[in-house]
Amino acid sequence: MALRVASRKTLAHARLGLGFLQSRSLQTLTLPDISYDYGALEPAISGEIMQLHHQKHHQTYVTNDNKALEQLQDAITKGDAPSVAKLQSALKFNGGGHINHSIFWKNLTPVSHGGGEPPHGSLGWAIDANFGSMEALIKKMNAEGAALQGSGWVWLGLDKEFKRLVIETTPNQDPLVTKGASLLPLLGIDVWEHAYYLQYKNVKPDYLNNIWKVVNWKYASELYEKECPTERD
């Protein structure tokens, strides 16, 4: 009997194309720590915003993604294809929220730790080559962020296939990879109202102008250098 049950399960998994998950235990997501104090980005971003953003908003994406992952595992175990399909939007939204915010905290750093210091070396040269100058890049990202309707993100990404920098926007919590499998996020700016409204009210352009004062270009440069190592003699 046990064999028959196992065999039915295997067939169900095979039908869903998810057999590889059958014997894996579910690994839950956790809220990552931020490497600086909530108030350390002031005056560019208030400590109150940072605390709520991290402890409430990001935590909610983590909690809801864990719930959806648990439901997914249950649906897969039962071979319940409609439930698997139904869970996709919750997984994209909450999983994307977790992915994007985990990058966002690393994209920022206090001024005392180099926040806002423009990138030196190969990323700095690539920005000049692709966009003309750092000022031109900031202007373009701010314009795209300001023009984004509803909630979403504006990204500086690296197209790993063509080794070139790109500016993209994504709606809601869609991660950059939804715009192309070869896109690596170097810098993501959260343009949801929860990222600025308590401090900047409805003046999104002021938030976008000020966030550059605490951008961690060192982190973006390390990612870039890893994919596009500087050739040395």
Ligand SMILES: [Fe+2]
């Ligand atoms: Fe956010």
